[in-house]
Amino acid sequence: xxxxxxxxxxxxxxxxxxxxxxxxxxxxxxxxxxxxxxxxxxxxxxxxxxxxxxxxxxxxxxxxxxxxxxxxxxxxxxxxxxxxxxxxxxxxxxxxxxxxxxxxxxxxxxxxxxxxxx
Amino acid sequence: xxxxxxxxxxxxxxxxxxxxxxxxxxxxxxxxxxxxxxxxxxxxxxxxxxxxxxxxxxxxxxxxxxxxxxxxxxxxxxxxxxxxxxxxxxxxxxxxxxxxxxxxxxxxxxx
Numbered sequence: 001x002x003x004x005x006x007x008x009x010x011x012x013x014x015x016x017x018x019x020x021x022x023x024x025x026x027x028x029x030x031x032x033x034x035x036x037x038x039x040x041x042x043x044x045x046x047x048x049x050x051x052x053x054x055x056x057x058x059x060x061x062x063x064x065x066x067x068x069x070x071x072x073x074x075x076x077x078x079x080x081x082x083x084x085x086x087x088x089x090x091x092x093x094x095x096x097x098x099x100x101x102x103x104x105x106x107x108x109x110x111x112x113x114x115x116x117x118x
Numbered sequence: 119x120x121x122x123x124x125x126x127x128x129x130x131x132x133x134x135x136x137x138x139x140x141x142x143x144x145x146x147x148x149x150x151x152x153x154x155x156x157x158x159x160x161x162x163x164x165x166x167x168x169x170x171x172x173x174x175x176x177x178x179x180x181x182x183x184x185x186x187x188x189x190x191x192x193x194x195x196x197x198x199x200x201x202x203x204x205x206x207x208x209x210x211x212x213x214x215x216x217x218x219x220x221x222x223x224x225x226x227x228x229x
Binding site for chain 2: 044050101
């Protein structure tokens with residue numbers, strides 16, 4: 001049974017940092033492209049970043065480039081999203097998800113809420 | 119990269135068919151046959167309904183179908199049921215520096 005479980009969300013002040021984690025199980029994690037997607041309250045879905053199976057390649061949406069860092073530990077079946085210089089507009093539910101092909105998401109976590117507010 | 123354009127809302131009566139459009143450009147929907155559709159119920163994670171324009175994953179009802187013409191992809195739900203009431207998002211591969219883009223989302227209401 002595939003499971004993706006995010007953690008690390010919470011309330012942070014503008015300019016602050018937060019590290020999200022995602023624990024994966026039930027599929028060949030080290031062979032999978034993985035991605036973070038976010039959804040602001042009452043808004044649509046937004047791609048944030050994705051990472052190659054080895055972790056050697058990452059790409060970021062312009063809205064987070066230079067502030068967020070996506071990494072993975074294949075030995076621990078875990079993903080990490082380091083978020084720095086957070087802004088109010090980063091407030092969202094953050095989902096980790098698996099890309100079953102380079103273009104299709106088949107599994108999603110339940111999401112973790114990040115709130116950036118003073 | 120701007121979001122793909124979807125109608126904000128679509129509604130239909132039980133048993134009817136509805137179609138949701140997803141309009142992009144020549145660098146995304148028009149260029150690639152990599153359009154996916156996701157269904158999202160309130161408070162839940164999205165669920166894959168259609169991939170690569172018209173393919174259904176195992177377990178998804180055949181009442182859901184997808185197609186594409188030029189820069190516009192479409193999701194059709196036939197035999198509309200109460201459980202189909204949800205938000206629907208398209209997604210496409212794109213030749214931009216970040217190669218993925220979602221649609222703006224469509225709220226489907228079953229009357």
